[in-house]
Amino acid sequence: MDLSLAAQINSVLAALILLTSFALLVQRRIQGLLHIFAWQGLLLSISTAVVGYSAGLHHLYISALLTLTLKVFALPYILYVLIHKLKIHKEVEEVVNIPTTMLIGIALVIFSYDLTSPVRELSTLLTRSTLAVALSTVMLGLLMMITRKKAVTQIVGFLSLENGLFFAATSATYGMPLVVELGVALDILIAAFIFGIFFFQIRTTFESLDLKEMEKLKEDE
């Protein structure tokens, strides 16, 4: 594959990933969130494979496969089963102030570009311009966790943040060593089980997955 073509494909994929991040930010329906999240994982996986192919690094194929199974199938499936068991799959979350959230999101993207500019100048990799997008995805995931009040949406935000990190690893460095990547994947999987247990605990204790109920532990008692 032509190097510049690969770079172009990757830029397009990066743009799409950023787009999915914004889509996550404003999607109100829980099922819709899961679909977007799975798409984001798929884009990430393709992007990793493209980088692996053009740079001739075969260990990136394993990462791509790992992303595909974990982020496109396993995690959305687990969440899907959970929301069905908890009967919240049709719930619509009220999201206040979408325009403001979007504006903050845009500001965060600009901030990310600014922050990574010294790194971008140093990098010689074909993927270097995507580092800013990766950081933006991390920031937008954080924003989503702050603005949303439901346990499930917070988790989706967290996982999307994790996607951003993964994207950073491939875009800045052609992927972390395999030991580390496997370890990270394992941690995410354990985390998935833990939040699964949590959903049930929260549901049985608070009778809702709305975190607005959780306001007991405050400082000024």
Added chain:
Amino acid sequence: MALILVFVTSLLGAVVLAFVGDRKYAHEINIIGSGATFAASIFLAYEVYATGPMLAGDDFFFVDAFNVYLAVLTAFVSTTTAIFSRKYMKFERSHGRVGHKSMRFYHAMFQLFIFAMLLALLTNNVGVLWISMELATLSTVLLVSLYRTPAAIEAAWKYFILCGVGIALALFGTVLLYFAAEKVFGEGTQGLLWTNLNAYAGSLEPTVLSLAFIFLMVGYGTKVGLVPLHNWLPDAHSEGPTPISAVLSGLLLNVALYALVRCKVIVDGATGSNKTGYIMMAFGLLSIIVASFSLLRQKDIKRMFAYSSIEHMGIATFAFGLGGPVATFGALLHMLVHSITKSAIFFTVGHAAQMNSTQDMSRIRGLVKGNPLVGWGLMLGVVAIAGVPPFGVFTSEFLILTAAMKNAPYLAPVFLLGIAVAFAALMKRVMPMVFGDAAPWQGSLKASHFPVILHLVLILILGLYMPVFLNDWFHKAAELLR
């Protein structure tokens, strides 16, 4: 050899206890497992003391003066906590606060948590360091919510989300670190090995590393519980079972600070300045001040001591930031003495809360009358943690103060103010709980005295006399972190 044993015993302990579950001897197996890990760690320490820093397992592990003492400390406190946990958890079990399944989970996760901390301490790979920090968080999240009360679940959720986000940012920092290292070492694990990074720190790109440090600071700083990233800590430390509070406060915070300091050394080597030191000093001082004033407002006894942990982590962070041999020596000693003292305090606090069946300080009265050893244990523990001589905390705080006077005299008064406020706040709260007439609702119980006495004696010894090997270690470690 001892190195492998350290990991085998803790991991094996987790597996065995997962099977043993809630049977009769689970508590004893927990103690034996932790004790075996402790014994192995002593052998490891002896090896390192005799032969110097060592690399093992294809450079995967790196043991030097800095991490081996923390490993021994981790294994030691977890052993005494296991001893304490035996009587404590039996009481909780018989009062129906935890169920059959929870006990199985509790024991297995306790051992896994120790394994994760030891892996974080002894690994040479900065990536694996991150993974094991995350594992340590994940293994304790569900222990915090063990009682299934609304408050406990809320605390655990906060802990899970905030630490998850924090540590995710640390991963971003690690990626940037690897990005810089890749240029020097090329593809592969070599670029993540701390020994390599440290040896060639001068040739790493300083701008990238400065950026990486900001992420690492925020990420691991969240786990250390530095203000303003500390929101999860008082909740998580107060709502879980007390043995977990003891190991979270006494050990996990240390391990997180260790991770931060390891990264700081590399970044300093690359930038050739002490910019990171200033950042750490700022975080440290802010933590000391905010935490000590927050102590004044607390009503829940475990919550109060959680704030005290934030304060002491702030002191250690401040001292590492100051740099120089004296401050670093003080910081290392402070991590040791804080860990021993704070876990002893949590042991007595746990029993005090059980005797009065509340964690509300206004309802805990006259502990000395009810159970003299618990009462005096709490009193002496608090006296020690407040920094009164002749206990060890005084020594380390004094060292740090002298270093602050010399290198940053304008900050020393702020530091002193924090310590003074914390002293006043702790004394004001603890005096009425310990002395006076016993509350009518106060019950009696079989308390676990041995761990408390052992910790307090150790802390007294460390205040009066510094063993030669410890002195050597700290000097070597301080040299390393120069």
